[in-house]
């Protein structure tokens with residue numbers, strides 16, 4: 001798994017996406033360092049069904065109003081799966097609006113569990129096939145910031161975030 | 175058909191931007207696919223999925239309809255564009271939509287749905303930045319993936335500044351992007367309907383894949399309460415897991431990105447709450463997600479394409495744009511010339527013929543020279559040049575033939591009498607060449623006279639700026655007939671195939687080939703063999719080409735059975751044996767000939783590898799050459815053999831990497847295309863003129879390449895075999 005994590009990190013590095021490892025205990029602290037205020041979020045506890053991953057202790061406004069979302073600079077959401085060889089994360093759509101929070105901001109921070117990093121895109125798609133087969137849900141395979149070359153040169157930050165950061169939670173003993 | 179004037183104008187106004195961008199994509203593709211562990215296997219997998227999906231299309235359509243309805247959406251199967259538009263109109267009307275925001279969709283362009291909605295007073299906004307630029311400029315896309323590829327940053331800045339008159343004039347790509355993002359961002363959150371395309375749709379779950387980078391498709395769906403997706407019926411695949419090879423290939427093949435920023439896998443209606451963006455009291459999670467979803471699946475000729483044995487392959491196309499970017503002609507003129515109503519690039523011929531009709535495809539189909547550089551680039555292995563050939567053949571058949579008096583004696587095969595005179599002239603080049611050699615030097619002298627050049631310019635549209643090939647009085651076959659083999663105890667026995675050019679025009683390279691082969695201990699014979707059919711096939715004269723193939727296969731079969739290898743000098747003829755003959759002769763004869771034939775330098779390489787002594791050849795201590803491989807030769811993976819042999823003979827070899835020299839058989843001779851051909855050639859010229867290469871003698875494998883380089887440079891190029899025979 002360490003190999004996967006480092007391969008994931010080097011893929012992200014090539015994409016110009018910064019990545020931080022964190023243990024569960026210091027998640028909130030690290031998030032507070034990484035956000036540019038104002039920040040909104042969908043608690044990763046929802047994505048991972050793990051109450052310990054709450055954002056209550058952070059400066060992040062959880063479940064914001066649409067107006068607050070539009071004012072926000074940073075959006076924090078969970079990411080279900082990481083794909084090591086591409087540096088991709090998968091963002092599941094939820095009725096709490098994680099799609100909005102990860103998209104209508106300048107800076108997206110994706111929180112991912114190290115154990116959810118898969119080696120290849122094939123594994124990633126299989127995981128999505130399984131998830132979508134069960135839930136008939138929707139997911140984004142997101143790789144790096146939004147970008148466009150339509151204006152004569154490559155520019156990060158087209159309609160979506162111009163800056164992406166991935167926070168990898170390393171469980172103890174993992 | 176674009177005239178020489180129109181092409182010249184396009185090259186002048188759009189050529190530079192198109193060339194820079196397409197070449198960057200193309201280079202990116204090479205770099206990106208080389209990172210894949212098994213690129214070829216991935217392409218085969220992608221191909222197999224598409225083949226299977228199109229085969230099972232009716233069943234998958236039914237399944238998809240079920241799943242989308244289970245998910246709470248609606249499916250509408252539209253027969254044609256009018257039908258689809260009527261449905262989309264009714265959805266927008268029912269929703270009382272003031273604004274529809276669109277993400278990039280070729281299918282919606284095919285429908286021309288914007289105009290229809292606008293007539294109803296709906297504000298239709300393209301949110302892909304490139305599409306938005308074109309919407310503002312009222313221009314058509316010039317590329318299937320990067321629609322505004324023909325516009326420079328300066329032109330976009332000028333457009334925005336004029337149109338919006340910002341406080342500070344916009345200038346950098348950064349500023350332009352920011353401005354577009356803000357302007358469009360406001361419009362998106364205000365819209366009722368989001369209209370998207372789909373790159374793939376998985377029948378099993380009703381999940382669509384959208385391949386994007388900007389995030390506008392995500393926003394168009396997330397910010398509206400009604401999602402309409404239009405997609406051709408060919409987009410259906412069985413399951414989400416079938417998407418894997420496409421996810422890995424589509425970005426790499428197109429713009430050279432390993433993967434685009436977002437691959438959205440949407441199983442609509444999506445869960446995201448439908449929010450009021452002005453609301454500053456209600457938390458997002460308290461909004462309902464009561465979205466409507468309408469999937470409009472468009473036939474518009476596709477089911478007929480599925481039944482058409484030649485056009486069917488077009489339906490495998492995933493619209494990645496590799497066939498545009500890898501195309502030398504496209505790199506010069508872009509999709510405004512090399513394209514039809516909606517689609518552009520090599521595969522556009524198939525799409526436009528199937529969707530709009532033969533006549534639309536005929537408008538630009540001649541820009542495909544059959545160089546095959548797109549074939550290996552296509553992630554689903556479509557034989558794009560073949561589709562172009564078939565459509566050209568059909569076009570020939572639909573048109574009136576030229577007056578008999580012009581054709582008499584020139585064109586022995588009347589299967590293709592619909593073809594225009596110019597095509598029949600080039601297509602029957604064998605007759606011309608035979609006549610040319612028989613009457614040389616008079617024929618050469620005559621061809622150079624004003625009267626004859628005027629005739630050619632007028633009726634054959636041969637550009638007067640081109641030098642014509644000079645026919646040799648003594649053909650290679652005649653020369654060989656008078657000589658004795660010099661090999662007593664042969665290592666191998668071979669037929670040197672007397673291709674048209676080697677036999678009639680570049681006889682010296684044929685003689686050199688004989689000398690090299692004999693020096694390496696090969697017993698050579700050169701029988702009379704018909705020409706390969708390359709010339710007629712390039713003019714879309716399929717029946718004539720097939721007839722050539724039959725005769726060549728028949729003539730060579732006894733030699734192959736007798737244990738002789740078939741060795742070919744001209745790469746385009748060798749490529750016929752390896753690729754096109756599969757369509758023309760039965761499997762047994764095809765395989766025997768394909769397996770038993772070799773390109774000349776490939777053969778020499780094999781001999782050297784198997785123990786022949788290189789010292790039997792002309793070698794050098796410190797020679798340096800520049801080598802331009804032939805397009806079809808490179809597609810077959812043969813360039814490396816020539817380079818290896820030259821290196822073994824002591825040469826330092828600098829290679830070109832342009833996709834094609836621009837001559838491409840008869841293409842560069844035609845008046846309409848002469849300047850385009852020279853524009854393409856100019857990229858090769860530059861590579862041959864850089865420091866460290868400029869001084870080197872040039873060698874090239876193809877006849878066309880040799881003629882083109884001769885026209886481009888002072889230095890006279892030669893075939894590499896001639897270096898080995900000195």
Ligand code: SF4
Pocket residue numbers: 427490491492493494495496497498521548551552553554555556558
């Ligand atoms: S034909 Fe092949 S290369 Fe061309 S756009 Fe379609 S998939 Fe891409």
